[in-house]
Amino acid sequence: MANIRDVADSAGVSVATVSRTLQQPERVSPKTRNKVMAAVQAVGYKPNLMAVKFRSGKSHNLVVLVPTVANVFFARVISGMQEAAAELGYSILLANTLGNSEIESHYAKMVSTSQADGLIQLRAHNPFDASMVNDNGLLPMVNACEVIDDGQYPVVSLDNRAAAKAMTEHLISLGHSRIAMIKGPNSSPLTQDRLAGYQDALTQAGISFEENLLFPGDFTLQAGYNAGETIACLKDRPTAVFCENDETAIGAMQAFKQANLHVPNDISMAGFDDIAFSAFVDPPLTTIAQPAEEFGRTAVTLLVDLLNGKIRKAPKVIMPFELIVRESTGKALG
Amino acid sequence: MANIRDVADSAGVSVATVSRTLQQPERVSPKTRNKVMAAVQAVGYKPNLMAVKFRSGKSHNLVVLVPTVANVFFARVISGMQEAAAELGYSILLANTLGNSEIESHYAKMVSTSQADGLIQLRAHNPFDASMVNDNGLLPMVNACEVIDDGQYPVVSLDNRAAAKAMTEHLISLGHSRIAMIKGPNSSPLTQDRLAGYQDALTQAGISFEENLLFPGDFTLQAGYNAGETIACLKDRPTAVFCENDETAIGAMQAFKQANLHVPNDISMAGFDDIAFSAFVDPPLTTIAQPAEEFGRTAVTLLVDLLNGKIRKAPKVIMPFELIVRESTGKALG
DNA sequence: ACCTGAAATGAAAACGGTTACATTTTAAAT
DNA sequence: ATTTAAAATGTAACCGTTTTCATTTCAGGT
Structure with missing residues (x-):
C-alpha cells in the first residue's frame, strides 16, 4: 500500500506538504495542491486511518x-x-x-x-x-x-414513573380497579420506577395495592405468555393487565386467546415502548410510545x-x- | 497515561523486555517477569491498543x-x-x-x-x-x-428456492391451488429465488402460475398490511398467501382480521424466517426457520x-x- | 578455569501519519 | 533595487508499540 511518503516523492514535495494538502488545503498553494492531488491519484494513496487515530490519540x-x-x-x-x-x-x-x-x-x-x-x-x-x-x-x-x-x-x-402512572390512570378511567402488572426483572430500576408509577395512580384513585397482582417477567414474549397463562387461570381474575413492555403484552395476549379470553372485553391489555408490532397485533395494543x-x-x-x-x-x-x-x-x- | 517506557523504567529493564513479558512471557526469565508485572501494576499500565493495531497493521x-x-x-x-x-x-x-x-x-x-x-x-x-x-x-x-x-x-x-418450494408444496398438499405471494423488493435476488421456488412447486403440481396473484412488498409490517387489505377485497380471493417474510405475514393477517377473514379457515398464511413473534401471534404462524x-x-x-x-x-x-x-x-x- | 551454544536482554529502527519549528519563496511597500 | 512581513514549504521529532539484530549473561561440558 502506498503511503504518504510515496505521494511526497511522486509529487516532488515533502510529506508535510502532502499532509497539509489533505487536511488543510487552504494552507497550500493551488499549484502544489494540484501536483499533490495528481500524485495521490497516481500512486493510489489511501491514508492509513489507524495511524491517524494512533497519532491523534x-x-x-x-x-x-x-x-x-x-x-x-x-x-x-x-x-x-x-x-x-x-x-x-x-x-x-x-x-x-x-x-x-x-x-x-x-x-x-x-x-x-x-x-x-x-x-x-x-x-x-x-x-x-x-x-x-x-x-x-x-x-x-x-x-x-x-x-x-x-x-x-x-x-x-x-420519566418511567410518570409514564406508568399515566397508563394506570388510563386503565382506572375505564373503570378498572383490579389491574395486574407483569413486571421486568426486579433488579432493574426501570421496573421499580414503573411499579412506583403504577402504585401512585392506585393510591391517587384510592385503590388498594395488592401484592398478588404482580407477576414476574423479563421483557420477553415467552415470559409474557407464561404470566398470561397464570393470570388466565386465576379464580378472581383482574380486568386489566399492564405489562412493562410490548413483547410481554403480546405474549400474554396470546395466552389469553388460547384460554378463550377476549381482549379487551374480558381483559384489557396495556404495553410499554410502542414497538412496530404493537400496531399490527390483534387487537392493536395500547401502549406508551418512547422516542x-x-x-x-x-x-x-x-x-x-x-x-x-x-x-x-x-x-x-x-x-x-x-x-x-x-x-x-x-x-x-x- | 503510563506507557510501556514508564513500565520499563520502573522495572529497570528495556521496553523490549516489557513487550516480551506481556506478549510471550515464556521468552523472559521468571525473575524479570515478576519485576515487570509488579511495575505494570505500580504504574497502572494499560497498553494503547490503538498503537498496537497500528504497528501490527x-x-x-x-x-x-x-x-x-x-x-x-x-x-x-x-x-x-x-x-x-x-x-x-x-x-x-x-x-x-x-x-x-x-x-x-x-x-x-x-x-x-x-x-x-x-x-x-x-x-x-x-x-x-x-x-x-x-x-x-x-x-x-x-x-x-x-x-x-x-x-x-x-x-x-x-437455498431460498428450495425453501420456498417446500412451503408452497405444503400449501398445495393442504389442497390449495390459488396461492398468492407477497413479495420482497423486486431488486432482491432473494425475492427472485423464492419466487422461483414457488413457481417450481406450482409447475410440479400442474397448477398454472398467475401473475396477478403476486403482490408487492418490502419486508415490513406495513407493506404486509397493505397487501392484505388488497387481497381481502379481491372478488376471486386466493385461499392461501405465502409471504416472503414473517413481518409481511403478520401485517397481512392483521388486515385479514379487520376484514373479518379467519385464518386459516378463510385463508391460510405462511411466512419466512421464524422470528420470535411468529410463535406468539394469533394464530401462530407457519413459516420457514432459518438458523x-x-x-x-x-x-x-x-x-x-x-x-x-x-x-x-x-x-x-x-x-x-x-x-x-x-x-x-x-x-x-x- | 575455560569454551561454547543457548537463553535473556538491550538498542534502535520501524510502522504512517501530524505538527512545531526552521527555512525558503513570494509579494507588497518603500 | 531593497527591505520586510506573510505565505509556502521543508526538516525532523513524535505518538506507543513490536521486532530485528547485536550484545550480554548463563549453564553445561571439558
Whole structure:
C-alpha cells in the first residue's frame, strides 16, 4: 500500500506538504495542491486511518453496550445512535452483552485501552472497574434508557414513573380497579420506577395495592405468555393487565386467546415502548410510545459533547413519552 | 497515561523486555517477569491498543453492513456475529445502511483505510468501488443472507428456492391451488429465488402460475398490511398467501382480521424466517426457520479464515432450513 | 578455569501519519 | 533595487508499540 511518503516523492514535495494538502488545503498553494492531488491519484494513496487515530490519540469509536440487540426497542435506539454517530464522524462498536458482566468488561476495557473514546451503556450498571479507571478519574460514559442516577454520568431517560402512572390512570378511567402488572426483572430500576408509577395512580384513585397482582417477567414474549397463562387461570381474575413492555403484552395476549379470553372485553391489555408490532397485533395494543431513535441520538450527542469537554456537570435529559390508546384497552365490564 | 517506557523504567529493564513479558512471557526469565508485572501494576499500565493495531497493521475490526437493524431477523444474525467475533478476538463495527449506498461506501472505505480488516455484507450488493480496491485486487469480504453469487467472495446463504418450494408444496398438499405471494423488493435476488421456488412447486403440481396473484412488498409490517387489505377485497380471493417474510405475514393477517377473514379457515398464511413473534401471534404462524445466529457465526468465521489466508477459492456455504408448521395454515375449504 | 551454544536482554529502527519549528519563496511597500 | 512581513514549504521529532539484530549473561561440558 502506498503511503504518504510515496505521494511526497511522486509529487516532488515533502510529506508535510502532502499532509497539509489533505487536511488543510487552504494552507497550500493551488499549484502544489494540484501536483499533490495528481500524485495521490497516481500512486493510489489511501491514508492509513489507524495511524491517524494512533497519532491523534482519538479513535473516534464509541462503544455501545446493549443488553440484547434482539429487543426491538433497543434496535430502534441503536438505529438512532448510528445516525448521530455518522453525522459526528464517529463509529459505533456494538456489544451485545446479554447481561453478561464479562462481555461488558471486555468491551468497557476498550475505552481504557484507547480503542474507543467513550461508552454508552443502556443498562443500569457501571461497566468500569478499578482496573480500568485512569489517573484523571472517570471514564467518559453516557447512560441511557435504563439508568443509574447518581449524578456521576450524563443520563438520558424517560420519566418511567410518570409514564406508568399515566397508563394506570388510563386503565382506572375505564373503570378498572383490579389491574395486574407483569413486571421486568426486579433488579432493574426501570421496573421499580414503573411499579412506583403504577402504585401512585392506585393510591391517587384510592385503590388498594395488592401484592398478588404482580407477576414476574423479563421483557420477553415467552415470559409474557407464561404470566398470561397464570393470570388466565386465576379464580378472581383482574380486568386489566399492564405489562412493562410490548413483547410481554403480546405474549400474554396470546395466552389469553388460547384460554378463550377476549381482549379487551374480558381483559384489557396495556404495553410499554410502542414497538412496530404493537400496531399490527390483534387487537392493536395500547401502549406508551418512547422516542427510541431520539434516545440513541441524544446519548451519542451527549457523549461527544462530553468528549469535547463541552459538559461541566453531568446533565440529566428526560425524554417525552406519549400514551397511545389503541383497541386492547376498553371499559371494565361487570 | 503510563506507557510501556514508564513500565520499563520502573522495572529497570528495556521496553523490549516489557513487550516480551506481556506478549510471550515464556521468552523472559521468571525473575524479570515478576519485576515487570509488579511495575505494570505500580504504574497502572494499560497498553494503547490503538498503537498496537497500528504497528501490527491489523485492526481486528470487522465492518458489518446490515440493511436495517430494526429487522428482527437481522438482529439475530448480528447477535451470532457478535458471539463469533468475540471468540476470535475481533470487534464488530456495525453499519445500519438503510439501503443507502453512501452510507455503505462510507463504511466500506474503512476496509481500504485500514480501520477494519474485512467486511460482511448482508445485502446483494458490492459496496466496494474502484477508489477502494487496492493493488492486490479484492478486498476481504463475505456475503451473507442475501447474496451475489458470482464466485468472487465467500458466500453463506440459504437455498431460498428450495425453501420456498417446500412451503408452497405444503400449501398445495393442504389442497390449495390459488396461492398468492407477497413479495420482497423486486431488486432482491432473494425475492427472485423464492419466487422461483414457488413457481417450481406450482409447475410440479400442474397448477398454472398467475401473475396477478403476486403482490408487492418490502419486508415490513406495513407493506404486509397493505397487501392484505388488497387481497381481502379481491372478488376471486386466493385461499392461501405465502409471504416472503414473517413481518409481511403478520401485517397481512392483521388486515385479514379487520376484514373479518379467519385464518386459516378463510385463508391460510405462511411466512419466512421464524422470528420470535411468529410463535406468539394469533394464530401462530407457519413459516420457514432459518438458523439466523448460525448465519452470523458462519459469516464471521469465514471472514476471519479469509483474513488469515486459510481460504483458497471462495466457498459457498448453504445453511439448512426447516419448515415449521403451526396453525396459520389449514386445509383448503370449498 | 575455560569454551561454547543457548537463553535473556538491550538498542534502535520501524510502522504512517501530524505538527512545531526552521527555512525558503513570494509579494507588497518603500 | 531593497527591505520586510506573510505565505509556502521543508526538516525532523513524535505518538506507543513490536521486532530485528547485536550484545550480554548463563549453564553445561571439558
